Amino acid sequence: MNERATWLRTHTCGELTLADEGREVVLNGWIENHRDHGQIVFLDLRDRYGVTQVFADQDTAAADDGLFDTLSKLGSEDVLSIRGVVRSRGADKVNKDRSTGEIEVVAHSVTVLSEAETPPFEIVDQAEANEELRMRYRYLDLRRRPLVEAMVKRSRFVTAVRTFLQDHGFLDIETPILTKSTPEGARDYLVPSRVHPGKFFALPQSPQIFKQLCMVAGLDRYYQIARCFRDEDLRADRQPEFTQIDLEMSFVEENDVLDLVEGLVVHSMKEGFGIEIPRPFPRFDFDDAIARYGSDKPDLRFGMELIDCTELAKKSDFKVFSAAVETGGIVKGLLAEGAADKFSRKQIDKLTEFVKGYGAKGLAWGKVTDKGVEGAISKFYGGDAGAELIARMGAKPGDLMLFGADSSKVVHRALGELRVQLGEQLGLRDPNEFRCCWVLNFPMFEFNDDKGIWQYAHNPFSAPVDWNVGDFGVDTENIRSRAYDFVMNGWELGSGSVRIHKPELQARVFDFLGISEQEQRENFGFVLDAYQYGGPPHGGIAIGVDRMVTLALARESIRDVIAFPKTATAYDLMAEAPGGVSPEQMAELQILSTAKVEEDGE
């Protein structure tokens, strides 16, 4: 053997136990901590698998003259190979926080594999440095155990997904990353073509069209752990590139897809994170979800459903209520049980500001006492009216009632968000609980107020619920599509539908949306053509991996489960991407930039 063999590890830093006592081992890893007591030294050696304590004193150093000198020079994050013997620490010295806490490795020799500069921040489990710095040095942040855990479990999760889908007859099929821009949907990331001057590829917002063409091809069951790209502004749960479990199945209806996905979710959450999820997932009609939770992604970990008080409000002396009803609006209430003394006037003002952020003009409220309603609306709800309201709300003394009065859209939006906010503030959302559900029968079309036109609400390939729907222009807002969302703990994790597989129907949808035949040809010509040659009935879904892993690990942001994330301005602080390109590169692509940039075109 060559030199390598002398330092090559025999074990990782996470696997030695009392069972290995007396064994000669070689460990490789980074110095996490260094405790020098003069005649005796402790090192914590870290790798992906764990941390093992290394021990050295005068006696052990006898085997290697340089050992003590070397150890005294060592600093944080130096990379070492340690050769030594596993020894029991003794009962009084066990470190219970580590799997290797019962043993230590008595060092006989050490090889410095790499010396490290002092890192710009301390690599400890509880991050102290700010995220900006940690993103710039992501390779250091990734040494921290919470990040390692995220990477390990994410990998396990994705593997479980693949195993499940392979076992259910799905084929892992790659679709193009360089594809075609379409005017609909999110903004595309574009890639200029050198060979076709003036033409551009787009990065896929999802493999939607290609997976449907896989169905036309007869591949029957497709899946892909697919990277998707959307050039829109970021959020804690949104990155410009993200990962989806994308799948599509032929000769199926809703139940087939939903059943399969439930199995997939239960299996992979268990395998990846050890999380048990009860089946079946409850199913909500879109309208019911909105009516009961004010949201199309209800968090089912707590109740506090919206209570309709419109009938009561109609006859109220309270102008805010009666006026809302008279102008075609609604009045709904939220009941925060036992919360009356948890919210001061000031705190309720804050809730009012909160709902104003979602378009509400205000927030009516009352506290329930033995004597009736107290607070802002008490003037209008004394006596019988108050008793009636309390009965309608199902309230009891000590409860806080909150009301929204406005158009249906505003009330549901504001109270839906308020419900989640209250659930958080009152501690009703158990972070260890995972409640999934389906939301079905979404509106097919949405009216765009700005543009004054109807647009599709989900995606243009979703089939209408009524297969024989004649004229989309009649009662348009009540046409439902065979689309479904997969929701977990108030997060939309997946979205899919049964697709249109008949070209005439697809053409009618495009016609109704005002997409001319010419535009249809230009953007979707090959898709429309494909369906002329026999497309099977099919449907599918795409599930957000980043969001699902974030939820499972109870992290704040999807950045916490992505190895190399970008900032809120879609910038990679580590790679410094995007960056400039040379004039030669631009010239080759026959591209000029109109951007006013002072920095040199490096």
Place this chain on the structure above:
RNA sequence: GGGGGCGUAGCUCAAUUGGUUAGAGUACCGGACUGUCGAUCCGGUGGUUGCGGGUUCGAGUCCCGUCGCCCUCGCCA
């Protein structure tokens, strides 16, 4: 594009109404120490207060602009 928060030592933070030489913890460097595991003890280095301008006798602090990060509304079929 709009709103909000933050920016002071390598890192995390402090600094009274605008007032002396901008401090602490940690990291780092040096020393001591034979059972630590956030080791401990002693000593030390370390600052363009994000950047640019303005007001003032005097600015970390006030004003204007700008840059960066985070949250959020719009946006995200």
